[in-house]
Amino acid sequence: MAEDNEQKPADRPDGARGSAFDVLMSFLKVGGSAFGGSTQAMVFREVVDRRQWMNEEQFIIGQAIAQVLPGANPVNLALYMGLKVAGGLGAAAAVFGMVIPAFCIIMAMGFAYQEFSSLPVTSFVLHGVAAAGVGATVSQGLKTTRKLPKSASTFIVGAAVFITIGLLRWPMIPVVLVAVPVSIAWAYVEARRAA
Amino acid sequence: MDNKLLGLFVVFAPLSLLSFGGGQAIVADIQYQTVSVHGYLTNAQFADLFAVSRAAPGPSTLIAALIGYQVAGFWGAIVACLGIYVPSSLLVYGIASWWQKHKTSPIKIAVERGLAPVAVGLIFAGALAVVRAALANEPNNIIVALELVTLAICCSIFYFSKIGSYTVVFATGGIFFLMHLLAF
Numbered sequence: 001m002a003e004d005n006e007q008k009p010a011d012r013p014d015g016a017r018g019s020a021f022d023v024l025m026s027f028l029k030v031g032g033s034a035f036g037g038s039t040q041a042m043v044f045r046e047v048v049d050r051r052q053w054m055n056e057e058q059f060i061i062g063q064a065i066a067q068v069l070p071g072a073n074p075v076n077l078a079l080y081m082g083l084k085v086a087g088g089l090g091a092a093a094a095v096f097g098m099v100i101p102a103f104c105i106i107m108a109m110g111f112a113y114q115e116f117s118s119l120p121v122t123s124f125v126l127h128g129v130a131a132a133g134v135g136a137t138v139s140q141g142l143k144t145t146r147k148l149p150k151s152a153s154t155f156i157v158g159a160a161v162f163i164t165i166g167l168l169r170w171p172m173i174p175v176v177l178v179a180v181p182v183s184i185a186w187a188y189v190e191a192r193r194a195a
Numbered sequence: 196m197d198n199k200l201l202g203l204f205v206v207f208a209p210l211s212l213l214s215f216g217g218g219q220a221i222v223a224d225i226q227y228q229t230v231s232v233h234g235y236l237t238n239a240q241f242a243d244l245f246a247v248s249r250a251a252p253g254p255s256t257l258i259a260a261l262i263g264y265q266v267a268g269f270w271g272a273i274v275a276c277l278g279i280y281v282p283s284s285l286l287v288y289g290i291a292s293w294w295q296k297h298k299t300s301p302i303k304i305a306v307e308r309g310l311a312p313v314a315v316g317l318i319f320a321g322a323l324a325v326v327r328a329a330l331a332n333e334p335n336n337i338i339v340a341l342e343l344v345t346l347a348i349c350c351s352i353f354y355f356s357k358i359g360s361y362t363v364v365f366a367t368g369g370i371f372f373l374m375h376l377l378a379f
Contacts, residue, residue, distance in 0.1 A: 031253060033361040038325070039253070040318070041353075042360040050357055057311070064310035065291060067317060070214045071283025072254030079284055080291045091288060095280070102253020103260055103276065109251050110244070110261050121375045124338075128371030130329045131342045132364050134322050135349025141318040142354060144311075154312045161316025166323040173215055176313060184309030191305060 018053055020089040023082045026051060027097025031074075032105070038133030039074040039098075040066075041140040043081060048143075053085045056147040068180060074098055153186040199267040200274045202233060207259050207278030214256060214283060225258065235266045256280070341374075 030042045040063055048059050062084065066076035075095055082094025148154045161179050164170045206228045210221045222245065229235045236244070244265065248258035256279050263275025297303065326346070333339055345367060352363055 029359070029361050033252070033364045040321075042364075045353060045360040049353075050359060060311045060314050061307045062291075063318075064307075064314035065294065066287070067314060068215075068310070069283070069287050069290060070212050071287055072214065072256040072280070074254045075256075075280055075284060076287045079287050083288065083291050084295055088288075088292075091291075095284060099253070099257075099276070099280065102251065102257055103272075106248065106251040106253065106257045106260055107264065107272065109247050110264060121372065124375045125368050125371045127329060127333075127338065127342055128345055129364055129368045130325060131345035132349040132367040134325050134329075135346045135351075136353045136360055136363070137318060137322040137325070138346070138350045139353035141315060141322065142350075144315050144318065148311055148315065149308065153309075157309075158312035158316045161313050162319045162323075165317065166320030169324075172317070172320075176317075179313045179316075180310065183313055184306050187308035188301065188305035191301060191308070 018051065018085045018090070020082075020086040020093045022051070023086050023090045024093035024097045027078050027082070027094045028101060029097075030078075031098040032101035038130075038136050040077055041133070041136035043074070043077055044140040044143075045136060047081050047085075053081070056144050058084070060144050060147075068176065151187075151190055153183065153190055157183040157186070199235075200270060202235075203263050203266060203271055203275045204278040206233065207275050208282050211279050211282040212286065214279070221256075222258070225262070229262055229266075236262065240265065345371075 026046045027043075030039070030046050033042060044059055044063075047053050048056060054062075059081075062080040063077060066073050066080050069076055075098055078094035078098035079091045082090035082092070084090075086093070145158070148158070157179060161175065164175050165172050206225075210224055210228075213224070214221045226238075226241050230238055230241050241262075244258060244261040248255055248261055251257065257276075259275040259279040260272045263271035263273070265271075267274070294303075326342075329342065330339055333342075349363055349367060352358055353360070
């Protein structure tokens with residue numbers, strides 16, 4: 001796989017283009033390695049850091065849309081990214097790549113669960129894998145934060161969502177249902193004031 | 196058999212459009228439909244399948260595949276997956292293509308700028324949730340410290356290098372496997 005010699009400008013206005021095959025290969029890889037709730041960070045890693053199909057700002061919009069709409073976030077995210085990079089075929093390739101490895105693994109785990117879940121080494125290795133996954137997530141959060149507009153609304157909304165859901169463990173759906181319209185209205189007002 | 200396949204699709208397809216925020220939102224209803232309404236599973240079977248789905252990589256909605264397999268074999272798994280993924284994917288496809296095609300307007304810019312900080316807040320909240328879940332029942336402080344160090348090292352690798360996630364995840368798994376053999 002010739003990943004690193006395709007240098008594409010990350011800030012192309014209409015989003016960089018790749019082939020549906022490249023999209024499939026990328027998402028098969030992500031789908032097979034996204035343990036521990038870190039799928040979105042792994043997709044970011046592949047799509048932004050490595051393939052440079054889009055920049056952080058373009059990615060976070062796709063991630064937000066994937067989160068707000070119903071459906072599994074990783075599947076929605078793959079669909080959005082595949083569509084942006086390679087059109088309808090890319091969307092199908094990305095979803096297929098995201099679901100198939102996980103599908104095969106979960107079926108195998110369904111068989112193996114009784115055998116191996118009690119072995120201490122299993123939970124130990126999963127601990128390490130989860131830590132790596134969280135490392136990817138924190139890295140993505142830092143990179144994206146760096147690119148956000150430096151405004152009061154950005155900082156306050158981001159912090160409020162983290163505090164309520166992350167620290168206080170409020171349920172996600174009601175928080176998001178309130179935070180999204182407030183944040184959009186606030187961004188609209190800020191933009192009009194600036195204009 | 197065919198009735199079961201159809202039944203699986205009828206259970207999962209509507210839930211697909213209700214799965215805001217992913218699988219967590221609909222787990223309760225999956226349990227209600229498959230155990231209480233249709234009697235496809237016992238409560239104990241459901242709990243086991245739920246545990247497997249949480250330990251596996253990939254979206255938590257893949258519990259549909261496990262239930263489908265349990266109920267109607269391989270084709271049950273396929274049909275349940277189609278039911279849980281196709282309706283929401285069609286919706287996302289429609290909205291995403293509309294969004295990507297239509298160029299900037301003040302409203303669209305406001306939506307994009309407004310959604311971004313919510314998404315970033317969720318990223319950090321998600322990281323914290325995983326850390327908390329992983330360390331919740333861990334009595335051994337050495338393992339806790341080991342995990343936090345691993346987290347920091349992996350975060351730095353992801354932040355400063357272009358090494359692929361696949362490589363980092365599997366190398367970490369391998370190193371933990373060796374450490375377990377040697378030290379714990």
